[in-house]
Amino acid sequence: MNNPFESPAFSMTALTAAINLLPNNYGRLEQMGLMPEKPVRFRSIAVEEKNGVLTLLPTLPVGAPGTVGKRGKRALRTFTIPHIPHDDVVLPEEVQGVRAFGSESEVQTLAQVMAEHLQTMRNKHAITLEHLRMGALKGVILDADGSTLYDLYQEFGITPKVVNFNLGNANTDVKKKCLAIKRHLEDNLKGERMTGIHCLVSEEFFDALTSHPKVEKAYERWQDGAALRSDMRAG
Structure with missing residues (x-):
């Protein structure tokens, strides 16, 4: 007959180490400072372009009328700022009766779970912004599903x-x-x-x-x- 008090189900195991696997946070473009953040109060922005004219001036005889200057053309382009909402919730089973990560005796607290969720949400927004920056650097800004948000080559009339x-x-x-x-x-x-x-x-x-x-x-x-x-x- 087995002794229930000697069964592994009723024994204690010492927690010697805890490993928290975190995904890579890419932020090369943010470190380079190529696209600094500029807060705006509206859902759309306008980019104005002025194409200057620079030409060589010819020599003319004394008394001849001078050449007339030409004005550059202006263009205004409007872009809608993408709306990227993200929500998360704390479920009861994430807190109730759950051992705290890396601890042997302490239980998980609501503040710890909320802090982890907020940090994860922040990391998701950061990697999304880095993805949009990289798309702008390549000339084609893609959404998370691979669809095109803006083709900057087409918007500004540039041939790659x-x-x-x-x-x-x-x-x-x-x-x-x-x-x-x-x-x-x-x-x-x-x-x-x-x-x-x-x-x-x-x-x-x-x-x-x-x-x-x-x-x-x-x-x-x-x-x-x-x-x-x-x-x-x-x-």
């Missing part, structure tokens, strides 16, 4: 530039591809200035780029010439 790096080919001139992108950006600054180019790429593209034979060779030459470029007197 596509450069095929063809990194699977060892003979690809990677430097020429990079210069093509740089020249395209320089030609379309529209009077703005830039101090550098920062590209966000996928893991596959980064691995293919850094492992390309010509990139590896260029990096080796750069490393070998470090002593010639730097002042080595300080050691």
Whole structure:
């Protein structure tokens, strides 16, 4: 006959560790500060664009009438701010008779459950905002279901530039591809200035780029010439 007091069902087990698995919180664009937040009081915003005119002035004989200046065109675009509500509830079974996470004797409290739910809701809003920022950076803002909210190329009449790096080919001139992108950006600054180019790429593209034979060779030459470029007197 089994002794009920020696059964594992009535024994105590010491809790030696607690592991809380949290999802990744991506916030690269927020860290870069490319799209700072600007609160508004309305459900829609307007973006006004003024296309300036810059032309070369010809030389004319003395006494000839001067050229007449031309005015740039203005355009106004209106965007509706997406409404993204999110609600959550605390159920009785989440609190009643539930052991607190990581504890052996304490029970779960309502304040702890509410704090966890609020933190989860905040993280969901943060990752949604990061998703919208990344879509704006790519030019096409997508909803959570994959549908298009705004196609910025179409809204602003821009034709996207596509450069095929063809990194699977060892003979690809990677430097020429990079210069093509740089020249395209320089030609379309529209009077703005830039101090550098920062590209966000996928893991596959980064691995293919850094492992390309010509990139590896260029990096080796750069490393070998470090002593010639730097002042080595300080050691």
